[in-house]
Amino acid sequence: MTPAPKLRRRPVLVAASLAAVILGALLGAWTWSSTSNTHEVVALRQTVTRGETITQGDLMTVQVGVDPALRTLPSDRLGSLVGQRAAMDMAAGSLVTAADVTTSVLPGKGWSVVGVALPPSLMPGETLLAGDQVRIVATPGQQGDVGQEPPEAISATVVGLYPNGENGQTVVSVEVPQEQAAELAARAATGKVALVLDSRER
Structure with missing residues (x-):
């Protein structure tokens, strides 16, 4: 009686099988780890500007893995x-943190918000941000002369930006003390003002 032939295991196939098993285990561990470290947090469905009231439609929930240092x-x-x-401008898709929202009303007591329409030539080239400290400076206009006295200026805080595609101007909403609001509005109406961005260092 002829003995049954012995099956030879090829080392390459054995190594490939072991590698597949190990890879599968690693993928399983990674999947478990990534899902166990995710949290359901609040995010923005659409952009909300500083001072705007947040509505139900502005918000959504997302599953993300977040750094514990981020106060989502x-x-x-x-x-x-x-x-x-x-409390600040928030872009659509960004995660909401405790610092992003406030119960305070804008403008607060004793403050006013004034809109100043400006062409690009009378604004800084740097992109303005909500919270920037600026000065609205009186200008002599194209036909005027700059006198010896320094031009008058009113300090303000940027609270919003509203570009107008039709005339190329941008309405910059700024917050000023209530007693300066009328003066600033009158100056802005003449069109003879420029905006200066002051230091962002705090």
């Missing part, structure tokens, strides 16, 4: 954010 808000806080105001 869990999904169960979404309802409490509705009706609060944006």
Whole structure:
């Protein structure tokens, strides 16, 4: 009786099988780790500008893995954010943190918001941001002469930017003390003002 032939295991196939098993285990561990480290947090469905009231439609929840140092808000806080105001400009898709929202009303007591329409030539080339400290400076206009006295200026804080595609101007909403609001509005109406961006160092 002829003995049954012995099956030879090819080393290459054995190594490939072991590698596949190890790779599968690693992928499983990575999948478990990534899903176990994600959290459901609140994010912006659409852009909200500083001072704007937050609505239900502005918000959504997302599953993300976040750095513990980032103070994101869990999904169960979404309802409490509705009706609060944006403390800064927030872009669509960004995660919401505790510092992004406030219950304060803009403008606050004793303050006013004035819109100043400016062409690009009378604004800094740097992109303005909400919270920037600026000065609105009186200008002599194209036909005027700059006198010996320094031009008058009113200090303000930027709270919003509203570009107008039709005339190329941008309305810069600025917050000023209430007693200076009328003067600034009158100056802005003449069109003879420029905006100066002051230091962002704090």
